[in-house]
Amino acid sequence: MIGLLGFAAIFGAGRWFAWSSRWLWLAAWGWLAVLLVAHAPYMPPALGQFVGGEFRGWLLLGVLALVALGYRAGLRRLRGQVVPKAEAVPKPGTFSPTELDRYARHIMLREIGGPGQKRLKAARVLVVGAGGLGSPALLYLAASGVGVIGVIDDDAVEGSNLQRQIIHTDARIGMPKVFSAQMAIQALNPFIEVRPYQRRLDQATAAALVADYDLVLDGTDNFDTRYLLNRVCVAAGKPLISAAITQWEGQISLYDPARGGPCYECVFPVRPAPGLAPSCAEAGVVSPLPGVLGAMMALEAVKHITDAGTGLRGRLMIHDALYAQARVIAVQHRADCPVCGGLQRAAATR
Ligand SMILES: [Zn+2]
Numbered sequence: 261m262i263g264l265l266g267f268a269a270i271f272g273a274g275r276w277f278a279w280s281s282r283w284l285w286l287a288a289w290g291w292l293a294v295l296l297v298a299h300a301p302y303m304p305p306a307l308g309q310f311v312g313g314e315f316r317g318w319l320l321l322g323v324l325a326l327v328a329l330g331y332r333a334g335l336r337r338l339r340g341q342v343v344p345k346a347e348a349v350p351k352p353g354t355f356s357p358t359e360l361d362r363y364a365r366h367i368m369l370r371e372i373g374g375p376g377q378k379r380l381k382a383a384r385v386l387v388v389g390a391g392g393l394g395s396p397a398l399l400y401l402a403a404s405g406v407g408v409i410g411v412i413d414d415d416a417v418e419g420s421n422l423q424r425q426i427i428h429t430d431a432r433i434g435m436p437k438v439f440s441a442q443m444a445i446q447a448l449n450p451f452i453e454v455r456p457y458q459r460r461l462d463q464a465t466a467a468a469l470v471a472d473y474d475l476v477l478d479g480t481d482n483f484d485t486r487y488l489l490n491r492v493c494v495a496a497g498k499p500l501i502s503a504a505i506t507q508w509e510g511q512i513s514l515y516d517p518a519r520g521g522p523c524y525e526c527v528f529p530v531r532p533a534p535g536l537a538p539s540c541a542e543a544g545v546v547s548p549l550p551g552v553l554g555a556m557m558a559l560e561a562v563k564h565i566t567d568a569g570t571g572l573r574g575r576l577m578i579h580d581a582l583y584a585q586a587r588v589i590a591v592q593h594r595a596d597c598p599v600c601g602g603l604q605r606a607a608a609t610r
Pocket of ligand 1: 517522523524525526527593594597598599600601
């Protein structure tokens with residue numbers, strides 16, 4: 261009698277305390293072993309009578325349970341062989357049926373279509389900074405199906421980031437931002453490649469990194485990196501989509517002097533004195549604003565890659581969120597620009 265009550269107590273407690281099935285079965289098998297030992301020939305007969313039943317009865321129960329477990333495992337294996345039918349790996353440059361379904365709303369757009377989606381898949385985009393601007397930019401590049409996305413950042417996720425850096429989560433506080441971003445991107449779209457670089461963009465390695473990509477998105481929060489990235493992109497002839505935000509206002513443009521238009525330093529030749537252009541940490545920023553500008557960076561990237569519409573080359577868009585106003589102003593190349601001046605002179609005399 262005690263033997264059966266023991267099993268009832270184990271399963272009752274398991275349900276009450278929500279044990280995992282592993283612990284539940286471990287306890288049940290343990291109790292069965294106790295019952296068998298209690299009936300062993302060298303044990304006092306009174307103990308066997310106390311727990312109830314007999315040795316052969318409990319042994320039969322154990323054997324039946326093993327047979328049932330074996331049958332269930334066999335069924336599971338059989339089902340496993342049938343269900344996960346691996347999708348044929350598509351040839352390079354083509355899409356699997358699952359990918360075609362995923363990108364269907366893109367493919368039906370006249371300006372993107374199948375050829376545009378192929379260009380997106382073949383594209384390699386580097387995002388500098390996995391913060392406020394980088395978060396939505398990375399997510400939308402991934403959702404769009406950009407084939408290779410690089411992300412460089414040396415920071416770790418902090419609680420104060422989560423007010424706007426929506427690619428990260430509360431559970432990932434303390435994790436390097438690039439790995440947190442990689443997790444989010446892979447969860448969103450497993451059909452693309454993410455390359456995380458957990459370091460600061462520096463003079464020594466920036467050129468080699470940028471050379472690996474077709475297009476660069478600048479979502480950094482400091483002017484040193486911004487000017488360095490512009491110099492490296494101009495030297496490599498890579499287009500740069502750069503955005504900036506503070507408090508209630510943001511701006512965005514495409515700097516691509518190799519194909520006409522100014523570089524970042526043509527438009528912002530003088531670096532603001534320290535304190536004059538405060539960062540988000542110093543001045544504050546409204547949560548959805550980096551969402552607007554970061555999504556716009558991804559949008560301009562998709563347009564650039566698929567050659568859709570008119571981009572922001574030679575145009576600076578300024579978004580005033582507090583008064584819900586956006587305006588676009590023309591920006592021009594400066595002949596005496598120390599970064600791209602020589603490049604444009606060379607192009608003119610060619
Ligand atoms: Zn310039």
